[in-house]
Amino acid sequence: MKRWMIALASATALLASSAMAQEKIKIGAAPYGLNAEFMQIWAAALQEHPAVKSGEVELTVFDGRYDALVQQDQFKTMVTQKYNAIIFAPIDVDAGAAAVQSAADAGIPVIGSNTRVNSDLLTSYVGSDDTISGYLEAKTVLDKIGCKGNVVILEGPVGQSAQISRLEGNKKALAECPDVKVLEDQTANWSRAEAQTLMENWLTAHPKQINGVIGQNDEMALGAIEAIKAAGLDVKSFAIAGIDGITDALHAVKAGEMTSILQDARAQAQGALDLAIFNARKGDYKPQSDIWTTYKDMPWNDGKEKIYNVPWTPVTAENVDQLLATRK
């Protein structure tokens, strides 16, 4: 008897849940990998979106494990399971195109987020322009050293879209200061430990000559700071900049050791999700995230735009405490 009751109860529950699932919109998110802090904030922001919390949307996040092929297979899965829309942050600009194609063939809208993909089939893209951040960070370094002196550049993995664009921005700012010499310019692969070693060696090779450090991300800028400290030098006598606004960097900004530029993972994620729902519903949807009111420079425009540029937020002594409060 008891067993019957349980069976009956679970059967009803199953029926009820499948009936509910049919009304729900199924959205898949395919970030390139979840090992680093930025993408974790990004994925967490998706889960905190009002439409996910209210149960209106059923969201599944697929970890791309930094592998273009893994991402492609995940797209196949989503196509087979008839997802209503896909949010895509590809590991590679070109390798992601095939995945977008397979979804487009099945009539599933794909919204790009954070990283770019070379494909016309992308419905919309929500991201931040890395050439702007590259320009802004180099500019803060050059301003601090008074547009003269020597700088070093710590680059991301050569060939990645963020590295290419940020370097382009770096160079644009450097061109405005012809008296500034770039002493060294190498990749530290976004890694704090690699940047630390590189900076230790550069400080030896160019004693008392380096005035500024342009780190293409925060991790590498933090590695440079550790190297400077280890060499017994005063960090504050250097101009150091990074990009992304990771938690450790916010603390360093607060200590007056560096500057950073926040890339708003939350806005990129929630903006893309609003667009995904909008397209899955074929236009019958009003955006629910508060980001559209936060960023006046990025209007919703009825979800019609191809590219939504999330503005960069320079981290300053004034807003750093407020930003730190959001990192729990």
Place this chain on the structure above:
Amino acid sequence: MPNHSSTYQPEPGQGVRSAAEEKMMSVGDDKKAKGWLGSEQRRLLIQEYGIFLAFLILVAVLSVSNEFFLTAGNISNVLLQTSINGVLAIGMTFVILTRGIDLSVGSVVALAGIVSASFVTSSATAGISGAPYPVALGIGIGLLVGIACGAVSGLIVSRFSVPAFVATLGMLSAARGLTLIYGGGRPVPALTPAFRWIGTGDVFGIPAPVIILAIVFAVSWWILNRTRFGRYIYAVGGNPHAARTSGINITRIQFVVYVISGGLAGFAGMLLSARTGSALPQAGIAYELDAIAAVVIGGTSLSGGVGRVTGTLIGALIIGVMNNGLDLMGIQSYYQQVLKGALIVGAVMLDQKRNYGA
């Protein structure tokens, strides 16, 4: 073919053989072993000095081509930059001497780094409740984590006869996953100054990690060259069957070498987080490859039984000096990778020539 039972040799210059060594010597082909003794020892001398000579040449070239290379500050830098890989490579030497391999050390670096960091962070959100705890506790726990990982690998290899490559490949994946689970994928920042001392402190100007590397090296040298356990490691790697028949507990030896490698990897993880000031979940990726490279460049044979920890230390120094020197000269890191590749293959080619061509 090299005669495995006779390839075990004491460090050159070592005195009288012990009874156990005599026993080992008699295990193999007696007739051959006598003839091999002289040439083998000569060969070992070449091996020893060969790698040392290569190191000296490298240092000489870099000293001439860069004015800063041979400054006290830079020498200290190179030693500092070699310390983590050096500690890992020494642990790896123990494993490789028994014909094993430990692919998991990079992941164990991250796991031990983040677990220990969570006990010694002053961050209100990243640590475990009550943190920061005393440094000794953090270090003890980091070591325990490393030892536990090594013990699991060792158990799987020695008791269940799973190939070391497979067992430690599993641990590579599992330990990385545990790292991400434990820290929620986030770094543990704001480590206490007392903990950071092991990575950034110094004693009379000598960086703490360098002193730690020196101690690890000295103890390992002593174990491998002066203890019965050390001789057993060579015996097990040289000829497991002969070792078993002569009454050596192979299972125990195999188990312990992975525990040593795991423990040292745990320690290296703490050195890394102490140096960078923050324990990162993606730390240590591919570190196992540099450790294996140092062991191989140092002349230790992947087929076990042959090699010395002195060679490993020089191998690690060669990698460190090369990276540092090329950085000083402003040469792109891509070239460093190519050179390192050539060095690894070159070292083994020399080794093969010694073994088969002499």
